[in-house]
Amino acid sequence: MKALELAVPLLLAKSRGATIEIPRSVPNNASEILDRSYLGLAIEGRDFTNYTGSSSAPNRFSVNMFSTFFNITGATTYIRLGGTTTDNFYYDPNQAEAITTVQPELANNERSERRLHAPFTIGKAWLDGLRVLPNVKWDFQIPLARANLSNAVLFCRDSLAAMGDAFNSFEFGNEPDLYNATGPAEGVNDRPDSYGPKDYVQEYNEWTAAIAGNLSLSGPQFQALALSNFAADPWSEETAFNAGLAKEKTKTVSEHYYQSRSGRSLQGTLMNHRETVTQSDRRFKDRIQYMKRAHPDIPFVIGEAAASLGNNSGIPDYDLAASLGTALWTIDWILYTMTLGAKRVNMQLGTRFAFSPWQPIEATIGGRLRPAQTLGSFYGNVFVAELIGREKDLQVAEFGSGDQDVVGYGAYNSGVLSKVALVDLQLWRRSFMTPRPNVTVTLTGLDAQRVRVEKLTGPDGGAQAEEISWAGKQWTAQSEGLPVVVGGGSESVEVRGGSVDVLIQASEALLLSLL
Template sequence: MMVPCALHALWRTLLPVSCFINSVLAAYDEPQGRVATAMTLDPTPGKDAGPALPEAFVSYAFEFSSFPDFAGNSTSGPNLFSDQLLNNIGNITGTKPYIRAGGNTQDYAVYDPSLPVALVGVIDPERQPNYPTNVTVGPSFFESYATWPGARYVHGFNLARSNGTYGDEDLLGPVEPACRALGIDDRLLYWEVGNEVDVYNRGRFAVRPPGWDEADYVAEWLNATRRVRARMGEACPELATDERFKLWAPSYGGTDNGLDAVRPWQDGIDADGNVVEVSMHFYMSGYGLPGITLQGTLLNHTNTAARLAPHLNVSRALAAAAPGVPYALTEVNSLYNAGQPDVSNVFGAALWTLDFNLWCAANGVARVHMQQGLNFRYASWQPRDTGLAPKGTRPPYYGDVAVASAVGDLTRAEVRVRSLRMESETDAASVPSGRGEPLP
């Protein structure tokens, strides 16, 4: 079977923690008297290694409605706890993690310039108990972009409510406060318009008709991004230039939700030449679905590789349809719906984080943004005390640190990740029972 190991171009060999934990966890199921097999690592990357990792490979995404809790603002003060945790990663990799403020609540959010607080969110437990589905943000929401020195951001605009039903201001109202906040100190990375548009036409709460397809999405997205850029040209003209106005797309929730991920490029989504990264989301499975276990779902490299395989197929297809556009996983975690107790919030999830991220790196994924949210069970940390959880780091954060430590300072050396064959083990994250098929 194959496990990912980081290889640094300056002839420094690093045995990443994933190779180590494979042996440690396998020990739980080793027959007594069996002797561990030694490994010799070749420091040269080899032709089968992944491409050189870009800076900020280890990055984060924050649920839009939770972003002020994680970041703070001028009223509450900066959240120094969160900032320190981000700096810990940045000190290892050479770049502070890139930050996305978006997610499902991005497409519920409306802007009220008279709102005296950063955000008002109303949770409807019957619809979604983990985050609000009625979200209003005020001017102080955008102060959160000033609280983490050196961070760079992707801000998400609401596409779901931009089709004329609700009026232009749900899309365009936040443009001025967002661009004014992000136009300072090189904070702006990219913009995002719409979240998980591949499920807009599905389910009980669909926001588009059943026949809405890729061509409809592209036409609507181009119209929306052009209107955002025009409004930005009035408020922040320096950010509306060809050099600065850059976007993520298509921000799909997955590869099999009904809309094809390659078709938008065939239908002209990059007609304006401003899509700089393919943005896709990934979860291993969902909270409450049948058969979810820590051992079988997360601590099983065979399962992890199989779940990621459709994304790798899409990325290869997009290499032809969108040449030169990196493929990034911009919202990632273990189990959607905020994670599952005793699966997403235990140290086994940290081991999965390490294995998953290095497998992405070995297979050409440009960057991974681990999703965070207030009170989310899969979160790497809880930014403040609430009635549901105390402030503090969670087990997944140590997986993030392990990934950062495995790849090292990406600004000082070219780092590529290669999968190594380990004949004596069955699973890279190691199922303690030894079940699971070896990878070819």
């Protein structure tokens, strides 16, 4: 394991000051009471068995990484299994291999002129991965893009048997708002140019009735929409329900989110609270409010999310998508979505994605062989899990700090403040050749005797996972996904007169627990 590299500036950086006045009771801008399963995960279907292994040979590294979140919160981890690849799956229960690129002849109800974006055939061995992970619930995507209902029914039947009590819902399709857009490389669309929300709703109502009838499912058992990062009018929840989307079949609605794109600025797009708020509000605020007003019994889920989409070069941008800065964005963004009213977020996993919390196996990515490894965003997820914790009736509120780079959030349990998260989003790199800036944050109004301070840190904002630590611990492939102590875990600071001062460096996050 690589030792942590600590930045030692030649000069002492001058500290700025910031003050947060802590509301002792839950403020008006706080979230509703949150489910402790708020932090979920999502797996691209093509990569599923890489993450799980099989019942007889589980991927120990990956299984332990999944279990990290249950070990911290004690709550079930919800996993959305799907994506563009899953949407084009064909299921062959007689195929011996878990997954192949061999395609059968198109069925009569499939469009013969369409070449599949993801030509994978799935065998029963692929479904065995659904039995590997403990303490999870599955939102399992139905392959809609193929337009093969009979095969989808068969796939759902056998997947439901494999999931057993871990089944949560069937998701209907993936990003249907892009079905009439040109597909990758092929230049052939999944649906005609005229395809819109009414067409999706017609398919949704027909397919959910057929699947529910064949599998003897009653009540709302389906996740609808799964709209892309680019969803815009006329694609919305309101349009879908106005078109007659079967409410009695709908358990949740889902949309996707990626804030940046490979090659863009880390400071400008991710380590930028104003940008995070602006984009998230524009993307979700009205849609979530519509659901709460018109269909309050159907939660809104951000079912696939990550820091950034890739680019056409195929070379992952690890600085943007897998650094300490990515982890800090992960904290800021997830906690902010709590205040918007989302039910859950599912952070995306994929073997070839730099933004994935971890890479489960050795794989060639961007022309380079890369080992199984933890990636930077994992540490942001762990931080969020620690803030959620095990206490009941969690509400989260954003606190103003008076400093443009320092973002604060408070966690209230049963109406009482229990934790404060501080994130300094100022990007600092060792290459700047200047002392690392820091801020002394004064918190006032605390009803506690001491606070325990735990730190998410690394030598600079672009540090990769081998140099990042949370509360003095790292999780690595070498440790098979179990935490290893690499430094000091926490510090206890006395509260005097309801006030405490803490020092936070640029490109760092602190979690304060009231004692």
